[in-house]
Amino acid sequence: MIELTVNNRKLQLDVAEQMPLLWALRDHLGLTGTKFGCGAGLCGACTVHLDGKAIRSCVTPISSAQGKRITTIEGLSAVSDHPVQLAWIAEDVPQCGYCQSGQIMQAVALLAETPQPSEQQIEQAMAGNLCRCGTYNRIKSAIRRAAKSNESMAVAAVNTALVDNEATEVRS
Amino acid sequence: MISRREFLTVSLATGGGLLLGFSTASQAETAPASVVPAVASGKDFAPNAWVRIAPDGQITLVVSASEMGQGAMTALPMLIAEELDAEWGRFNTEFAPANQAYANPLLGGQITGGSATVRGFYTKMREVGATAREMLLQAAAKQWSVSANALITEPGRVVHPGSGRIALYGELAEAAASVPVPGSVMLKSEKDFRIIGKPTPRLDTPIKVNGQAGFGIDARPEDLRIATIERCPVFGGKVKSFDATAAKAVKGVLAVIGLDHGVAVLARDYWTAEQGRQQLKIDWDLGPLADLSSEGITRMLRAGVETKARPAAKHGQGAGALPSAGSKKIFRAVYQVPYLAHTCMEPMNCTAAVTADGVTVWAPTQAQGNAQRAAAKAAGVDASKVMVHTTFLGGGFGRRSESDFVTEAVQLAKQHGHPVKVIWSRPDDVQHDYYRPIAYNELSAELDAHGMPKTWVHRIAGPSIWSRIAPARVKNGIDPSAVEGAADLPYAIPNLEVTYALIDPGVPVGFWRSVGHSQNAYVVECFLDELAAQSGQDPFEYRKKLLKDQPRYLAVLEKAAEMANWGKPLPKRHHHGIAVAKAFGSYCAQVAEVSIESGKPRVHKVHCAIDCGVAVNPSGVEAQMQSAIVYGLTAALSGKITLKNGRVQQQNFNDYPALRIDEMPEIAVAIIGSGVESGHTLGGVGEPGLPPIAPAVVNALRAATGKPQRELPIRL
Ligand code: FES
Ligand code: FES
Numbered sequence: 001m002i003e004l005t006v007n008n009r010k011l012q013l014d015v016a017e018q019m020p021l022l023w024a025l026r027d028h029l030g031l032t033g034t035k036f037g038c039g040a041g042l043c044g045a046c047t048v049h050l051d052g053k054a055i056r057s058c059v060t061p062i063s064s065a066q067g068k069r070i071t072t073i074e075g076l077s078a079v080s081d082h083p084v085q086l087a088w089i090a091e092d093v094p095q096c097g098y099c100q101s102g103q104i105m106q107a108v109a110l111l112a113e114t115p116q117p118s119e120q121q122i123e124q125a126m127a128g129n130l131c132r133c134g135t136y137n138r139i140k141s142a143i144r145r146a147a148k149s150n151e152s153m154a155v156a157a158v159n160t161a162l163v164d165n166e167a168t169e170v171r172s
Numbered sequence: 173m174i175s176r177r178e179f180l181t182v183s184l185a186t187g188g189g190l191l192l193g194f195s196t197a198s199q200a201e202t203a204p205a206s207v208v209p210a211v212a213s214g215k216d217f218a219p220n221a222w223v224r225i226a227p228d229g230q231i232t233l234v235v236s237a238s239e240m241g242q243g244a245m246t247a248l249p250m251l252i253a254e255e256l257d258a259e260w261g262r263f264n265t266e267f268a269p270a271n272q273a274y275a276n277p278l279l280g281g282q283i284t285g286g287s288a289t290v291r292g293f294y295t296k297m298r299e300v301g302a303t304a305r306e307m308l309l310q311a312a313a314k315q316w317s318v319s320a321n322a323l324i325t326e327p328g329r330v331v332h333p334g335s336g337r338i339a340l341y342g343e344l345a346e347a348a349a350s351v352p353v354p355g356s357v358m359l360k361s362e363k364d365f366r367i368i369g370k371p372t373p374r375l376d377t378p379i380k381v382n383g384q385a386g387f388g389i390d391a392r393p394e395d396l397r398i399a400t401i402e403r404c405p406v407f408g409g410k411v412k413s414f415d416a417t418a419a420k421a422v423k424g425v426l427a428v429i430g431l432d433h434g435v436a437v438l439a440r441d442y443w444t445a446e447q448g449r450q451q452l453k454i455d456w457d458l459g460p461l462a463d464l465s466s467e468g469i470t471r472m473l474r475a476g477v478e479t480k481a482r483p484a485a486k487h488g489q490g491a492g493a494l495p496s497a498g499s500k501k502i503f504r505a506v507y508q509v510p511y512l513a514h515t516c517m518e519p520m521n522c523t524a525a526v527t528a529d530g531v532t533v534w535a536p537t538q539a540q541g542n543a544q545r546a547a548a549k550a551a552g553v554d555a556s557k558v559m560v561h562t563t564f565l566g567g568g569f570g571r572r573s574e575s576d577f578v579t580e581a582v583q584l585a586k587q588h589g590h591p592v593k594v595i596w597s598r599p600d601d602v603q604h605d606y607y608r609p610i611a612y613n614e615l616s617a618e619l620d621a622h623g624m625p626k627t628w629v630h631r632i633a634g635p636s637i638w639s640r641i642a643p644a645r646v647k648n649g650i651d652p653s654a655v656e657g658a659a660d661l662p663y664a665i666p667n668l669e670v671t672y673a674l675i676d677p678g679v680p681v682g683f684w685r686s687v688g689h690s691q692n693a694y695v696v697e698c699f700l701d702e703l704a705a706q707s708g709q710d711p712f713e714y715r716k717k718l719l720k721d722q723p724r725y726l727a728v729l730e731k732a733a734e735m736a737n738w739g740k741p742l743p744k745r746h747h748h749g750i751a752v753a754k755a756f757g758s759y760c761a762q763v764a765e766v767s768i769e770s771g772k773p774r775v776h777k778v779h780c781a782i783d784c785g786v787a788v789n790p791s792g793v794e795a796q797m798q799s800a801i802v803y804g805l806t807a808a809l810s811g812k813i814t815l816k817n818g819r820v821q822q823q824n825f826n827d828y829p830a831l832r833i834d835e836m837p838e839i840a841v842a843i844i845g846s847g848v849e850s851g852h853t854l855g856g857v858g859e860p861g862l863p864p865i866a867p868a869v870v871n872a873l874r875a876a877t878g879k880p881q882r883e884l885p886i887r888l
Contacts, residue, residue, distance in 0.1 A: 016423070019443050027398060027441035032390035033383015035566070036442070037517055038598040042825040045517065073383035080382040088381045092373045092791060095799055096241030097380030098387060098517040098566030123834035130825060132517040132567050133241045134802025136836040138795070 007075025044129030054109035087146035095133035229342025231263035240568035255301030270540035287756035287856020371791035388536030403434035406818035418451035473612035481671035482649035485659035490669030512608035518566020522581035530557035546575035550582035570683030599823035606682025623707025657692035693863030731781035736763035749872030758855025766872035785854035800861030808866035
């Protein structure tokens with residue numbers, strides 16, 4: 001049995017320890033918002049947070065997530081109102097949308113660490129997240145927009161509030 | 173226009189609302205009534221309905237095209253809502269089931285491709301909306317005993333200005349259902365549009381920022397098993413025999429199933445299935461392509477380019493106008509492009525359930541009819557027994573017009589007796605694609621006394637897409653998709669000859685965003701730039717001279733040049749390149765600003781001018797230009813599929829890379845609105861932004877280095 005805390009909910013899973021977190025989330029917990037793109041840490045579609053840090057869940061064995069806080073796109077906010085989601089909506093970023101869960105999780109982690117990122121910091125932090133639809137320029141605009149909304153709001157406070165949010169119902 | 177074969181139907185929806193649709197005389201792709209309610213929520217939903225208005229005011233619009241990022245799910249409702257005078261956003265949308273009634277009028281099938289969604293449905297969807305509105309007006313007129321002419325609509329309601337009476341659409345829905353369908357309706361004139369032409373946020377954005385949008389890979393019917401398949405590494409190869417003992421010993425593996433072209437391992441999750449797959453021992457019959465290599469393919473094309481040439485276009489004296497072979501006056505070049513994979517962000521996948529009652533398929537498909545037929549064949553049932561649920565597509569780019577992944581899912585679900593979702597790994601996706609065709613091009617030209625091309629000869633050799641998909645489209649040996657953008661050159665050149673040699677090395681080829689234009693614009697626009705350089709002329713001015721009688725080409729070309737300040741000084745070591753192309757009915761010109769940084773091309777800025785007739789959603793058009801530019805730039809900078817021993821050598825984003833955010837140019841888009849009412853045709857948007865990007869970048873690099881780049885991807 002593996003004990004996990006996903007989106008603020010404690011649960012137990014009977015799967016192999018080496019199973020990548022991605023497949024535990026998608027196929028065993030039904031949290032399909034996190035996507036599979038390459039399975040090799042090359043595209044970022046599977047990005048989730050482990051204790052607030054962005055990681056690639058396709059190459060993270062579930063055993064190494066034990067005892068840590070896992071946040072997926074479903075747990076980011078109760079009603080899609082995280083400042084980064086709002087910025088994404090305002091810039092109408094997604095096209096096919098497949099990469100966007102990963103992009104958003106990556107951007108949230110970036111802004112938590114660097115509330116006012118430079119152009120170069122944005123590019124560096126986001127370079128591991130591919131988008132085959134080419135939404136990069138709108139992603140940049142959305143991150144700049146979210147950074148602006150950060151100015152008046154301590155990011156740490158936002159993130160604490162997040163953790164306290166009612167998380168999405170998990171099906172097992 | 174609604175064709176004569178079709179007639180409007182109207183009926184009472186569940187709960188007594190108005191249901192409006194079209195029927196077609198012949199419905200080859202039919203969805204059985206029994207399975208339709210799984211898509212629609214109401215019991216009485218007819219599979220050919222477009223608009224449903226319930227008494228509680230809930231409006232449902234059926235989206236007949238797949239949403240793969242291009243914005244169909246927003247643009248099609250915009251067309252209906254404009255004429256229906258619906259409140260924007262206050263309606264639900266649903267994807268249509270497989271049914272010929274939903275065929276794109278331009279394509280004749282239910283296919284999302286060819287940049288044809290908006291232009292194919294532009295009039296039809298507006299007529300659907302206008303008809304519903306007219307019937308609501310008639311219903312109100314009857315209720316209030318006034319003339320329908322005395323009534324107007326405001327978004328979501330009918331108003332009688334004379335008395336101030338108001339009825340919401342929902343309140344009129346039941347009465348409207350008994351109004352005879354009007355024979356014809358007036359459509360708004362372009363100047364009265366209130367929705368069409370306004371930058372409109374996508375309807376699917378909210379569910380694409382919270383993980384709720386359901387892609388194919390997210391389908392999870394009860395009792396689902398996940399399958400992964402080890403396919404023969406050589407195209408066309410087959411399974412001779414296999415040993416599943418070790419695979420079955422992996423904890424969690426539920427079944428191992430042999431197929432013709434591979435062996436599938438099933439489990440409750442993808443990773444466990446993959447663990448089992450790694451333990452398979454398979455003896456392959458590799459078939460006749462086991463020795464195929466990229467070098468061999470190029471040799472085949474080079475050898476056949478002249479000997480197998482068939483005429484695709486000729487003006488004036490064609491090649492006969494060239495001076496005798498060996499003359500110094502002939503300017504020659506060989507241009508080559510490689511096979512390309514699609515690498516949609518969502519790997520190929522499909523989910524199927526096969527029961528005694530029929531087949532249900534959840535598919536990220538661009539072609540519901542093909543998917544339905546493939547599923548029927550795989551299950552051995554009539555197509556009417558197959559229900560296709562179209563999910564969101566994590567990219568399509570032409571790859572998802574194929575149905576290989578549907579066949580696999582249905583075969584496995586049938587044999588296994590439980591619902592199965594087949595998921596391709598990224599290497600599966602890269603190595604078992606239907607690739608953009610490789611092409612080998614020989615060009616020769618002669619310039620006149622003013623340095624302008626007098627004779628242009630373009631010989632193309634490559635495999636053919638239509639030969640497999642619809643052989644009848646290949647006439648006199650010419651696959652139109654192989655010569656598009658080359659045989660229909662807009663430039664005023666007195667003698668022109670274009671030939672095509674259909675040579676099929678056996679690697680599967682298919683539609684790839686912008687199809688033949690994806691390579692021909694590069695070849696043509698770069699060779700033309702070489703000619704301009706040869707005669708010492710500015711490439712923009714050179715094109716202008718050759719496009720004197722092509723006003724729509726000229727307009728985008730001049731706009732892009734103006735946006736880029738063409739001819740004005742640039743930052744140090746930055747260079748401009750320009751290109752123009754017409755594809756899928758739209759005209760697009762681009763200027764790329766490029767420099768060379770540590771030996772590599774760096775694209776700083778792209779100025780893009782597009783004329784697509786009418787931009788239904790300008791925000792969507794802008795997004796599609798950015799998207800096509802990124803897709804085309806990825807291919808130009810790094811896209812190359814190579815073969816060795818019949819096997820594709822690339823496998824993931826490490827060796828088949830895609831453009832990343834830190835390589836992203838700034839992109840400025842100008843939409844030239846020419847307007848259909850001014851007599852212009854409506855063009856597509858999903859693909860036309862792609863063809864000009866490779867030549868614009870390559871031409872800028874030629875300006876930088878003085879050397880042409882006659883092979884893609886670019887190598888400095
Ligand atoms: S799926 Fe994990 S990085 Fe691509
Ligand atoms: S929106 Fe399609 S891959 Fe990013």
